[in-house]
Amino acid sequence: MLTIENIETFYDKVKVLNGISFTVAEGKITAILGNNGAGKSTTLNTILGLIDDQPEKGTILYQGLPIEGRETHRIISLGIGYVPEGREVFEELTVKENLLVGAYQRRDKRAVKEDLERILTWFPALKDRIGQMAGKLSGGEQQMLAIGRALMNKPDLLILDEPSLGLSPRLVTEIFGIIKEINKQGITILLVEQNARMAFQVADEVYIMENGRFVRNGPAVELESDEDVREFYLGIKENESIKGYQRYKRKRTWR
Amino acid sequence: MISQLLVNALVAGSIYALIALSMSIIYKASEIPNFAQGEMAMFSTYITFILLSVLGWPFLYALAGTLVFAFCLGFLFEFIFIRRAKEPNLLGFIIITLGFQMVLYGLAGWKWGSDQRTFSLPFSESEVVFQTESVVLTEHNLASIVLAILVMAGLYLLLEHTNLGLAMKASQQNVRAAKFNGIPTNRILGISFGISSIVGAIAGVLVAPISTLDPSMMWDPLLKGFAAAVLGGMKSLHGVVIGGLLLGLVENLFGFYISLEFKSIVAFAIIMLVLFIKPSGLFDKHYVRKV
Numbered sequence: 001m002l003t004i005e006n007i008e009t010f011y012d013k014v015k016v017l018n019g020i021s022f023t024v025a026e027g028k029i030t031a032i033l034g035n036n037g038a039g040k041s042t043t044l045n046t047i048l049g050l051i052d053d054q055p056e057k058g059t060i061l062y063q064g065l066p067i068e069g070r071e072t073h074r075i076i077s078l079g080i081g082y083v084p085e086g087r088e089v090f091e092e093l094t095v096k097e098n099l100l101v102g103a104y105q106r107r108d109k110r111a112v113k114e115d116l117e118r119i120l121t122w123f124p125a126l127k128d129r130i131g132q133m134a135g136k137l138s139g140g141e142q143q144m145l146a147i148g149r150a151l152m153n154k155p156d157l158l159i160l161d162e163p164s165l166g167l168s169p170r171l172v173t174e175i176f177g178i179i180k181e182i183n184k185q186g187i188t189i190l191l192v193e194q195n196a197r198m199a200f201q202v203a204d205e206v207y208i209m210e211n212g213r214f215v216r217n218g219p220a221v222e223l224e225s226d227e228d229v230r231e232f233y234l235g236i237k238e239n240e241s242i243k244g245y246q247r248y249k250r251k252r253t254w255r
Numbered sequence: 256m257i258s259q260l261l262v263n264a265l266v267a268g269s270i271y272a273l274i275a276l277s278m279s280i281i282y283k284a285s286e287i288p289n290f291a292q293g294e295m296a297m298f299s300t301y302i303t304f305i306l307l308s309v310l311g312w313p314f315l316y317a318l319a320g321t322l323v324f325a326f327c328l329g330f331l332f333e334f335i336f337i338r339r340a341k342e343p344n345l346l347g348f349i350i351i352t353l354g355f356q357m358v359l360y361g362l363a364g365w366k367w368g369s370d371q372r373t374f375s376l377p378f379s380e381s382e383v384v385f386q387t388e389s390v391v392l393t394e395h396n397l398a399s400i401v402l403a404i405l406v407m408a409g410l411y412l413l414l415e416h417t418n419l420g421l422a423m424k425a426s427q428q429n430v431r432a433a434k435f436n437g438i439p440t441n442r443i444l445g446i447s448f449g450i451s452s453i454v455g456a457i458a459g460v461l462v463a464p465i466s467t468l469d470p471s472m473m474w475d476p477l478l479k480g481f482a483a484a485v486l487g488g489m490k491s492l493h494g495v496v497i498g499g500l501l502l503g504l505v506e507n508l509f510g511f512y513i514s515l516e517f518k519s520i521v522a523f524a525i526i527m528l529v530l531f532i533k534p535s536g537l538f539d540k541h542y543v544r545k546v
Contacts, residue, residue, distance in 0.1 A: 048435055076437035088432040090425050101425045104418065105437035153437060 001026040001157060001188050002047070007058035007068075009039075009046045016042045018212040019058065024157070024205075029179070029189040031199040031220070033233060034209035040192040041085055043209075044161050048082055049075050062157070077105045081150030085161040085192075087142045089149070091135030095126050098134050098145055102152030112152070119148045122178070140171040147178065157188045164195045176202050196233040200224050208233065258390045260507050266396045267479075268503025269403035270461050274480025275487065275495035276410065277455035282489045283427050284447040287348040291332070293477030294359035295452050296459035297470060299325040301367055303460050304374055304468055314377045321460065322453050329452025333445040363470040372468045380464050399461050406454055407496060413450075414492075423447055475519070479506075482522035486529050488536025497538065 002024040009017040016039050024030045034040050045051050047060055049072040060068040067075050076082070081102075090098050099119065103112045120127040123144045129137060134145055143163060150158060163179065164172040176198050183189050183202075193199040200206065206223050208216040216223060223229050274292070281289045302324045306317035336351050337343075378398035385392040414420035426433040426440045433440050462476050479502060487498025502525060510518035529536060 050431065050435060071439070072434040073437045073439045076435060082435045084432070084435065088429060090428045090432060092428055093421075093424060097421060097424075100418075101421060101433070101436050101438070104422060104425075149436065 001063060002190065003061040004047065005059045005061075007043070007046060007055045007060065009042055009051060009054045010056055011051075016212050017046065017055070020209075020212070020214055022207050022214065022217070024188060024190050026188050027183075027186065028204040029183050029191060029202055030205045030207070031191045031193055031203035032207045032209055033193055033196050033199055035194065038209040039212040040209055041161055044082075044159055044190075044192060047159070048072055048080070073105070076153060079154065079156040081153045081155030081158045083146045083150045083158070083160040083163060085165060087139075087146040089134040089137070089142050089145050091133065093134055094131050095134055095137070095145060096130050098149050099152050102149035105153060115152060115154065119151055123148055139166055140168070140174075143167060143171075143175060144178075147175075147182075151182070155187060157190065158182060159190045161192045162194060163191070164193065164198055172198060200234070256389065260511055261504075262390055262392060262396060264504040264507040265500070266399045266503070267507065268500035269399045270458055270476060270499075271479050271483040271502050272496045272499025273403055273406060273454055273458035273461070274476055275484035275499045276406070276492060277451045277458065278481060278484045279489055279492055279495045280447055280451040280454065282484070283492070284423065284444055285337070285348075286345070287337070287352065288481075288489075289451070290349065290352045291356040291359065292451070292455050292480075293473030294356045294363070295325070295328055295332070296455035297473045298359050298363055299328065299452070299456035300459035300463050300468065300472070301363060304372065304463070308375065318460070321456055325452040325456035326449035329448035329450070330445045332452075333448035337448070338441060338445075360470050367470070374463045374468045376460070376464055378464075395461075395464055402457055402461060406457055410454070410492065419443075419446065479522045482526045485526050485536060488539025491536065491538040494536055494538025498536070
């Protein structure tokens, strides 16, 4: 569905993405894992055309169509929904207005109304606060609003950037349940996460990113049993004998 | 006497409010104080004059033609000059608007000369619609108040009940988020400039009959409108309307009770006071911008 080939992205003169390639298979959940500053969000921003004049190199194909270098609103109109890191709801607009902004590209007014009703039944907390300013909502409610807003675009591909950020463990579980549910409705999902545990629970395919390139990738079930991934991303130590410098050295040889 | 003062205050306030609104629409959308606003309005007023007096169009057609012209002028100003600015900062934008102001001023002076013309509108300054012992309401007074109300109602409907208005509000709050929700933010900004220019043009048409039609006719009203916008809070549309009305009131009371000569200074005194006491204006909410 989405194929990224050899993307290089620069901030000013600093190369942030080092020629990364990956694919998002239709109907699946693909997750990109990595620490702060690994380049995960930059990858998403590059796909969505949110960084001016980037990528410098590489191609991005969405359903066979090259979209690199296009304006963001044109990319969105192809049927992509985006839930950004930190939610970015319109704080001075009501919940309803926020959801309607998500449907800006759609011209089928009646269907938009129906979708609005449907999405509100998925998120009952939003239904009770339909007329309130989005800035007044709690973090979890804002996250749901951001997801609902992206769904209003009737996307075939939903892209989420750190949906677990800043939420309580109970809410994180709830949000990931929702993501799984959305995927079951036939929407392909590309997920960026720091919370590896949760990501492994829902994802079909996992890519691990460090310093602007992928160091490991594969089906979630396979990667989950990889010793290094278990140790460095899931925090499970099986072999106590490797410590300190040796461990660092082993990790370093990944690249 | 006091009731006549109130009428005058309301009329002046309506015009200030329109100019303040036109500035505020652009400032909200882009944080650019558009100093070309007055000259854009002046230029559009000349178009009304030509359509009306030279080509002999009926007033309503001439007004419609003016509004179309004003919209294009605003839209093209954004498209040709503002959007081209590479790595723009506020100072750069201010210089661009000042430059555009001078271009328009020069063009008007060259094309239509600096001789002052009289302007015949269907609402005249001397025809009285309503009169009692203490109050005289002229056609122009009435037209100013009615047009201002119509513009405000129109803006309200646009912003609260249309998709375009929603897109404008969303883009004002968070351009990035507007983009990834599929809003063509550049086009929306251009349209905002166009709408602002329309509001300014209506103010220009109302100012021309009470001053004279010449290239510098908007200098004084623009500064008053700017003061009104600062007073109300540049980013609050209802705030700048109240700012305009307040300024009209204070100015007229000052002129009557204290000094007619120094009436014009009131606007500047108000700018200073607001900047000392509450720089964001009376009605603007201070909300912190996330980086």
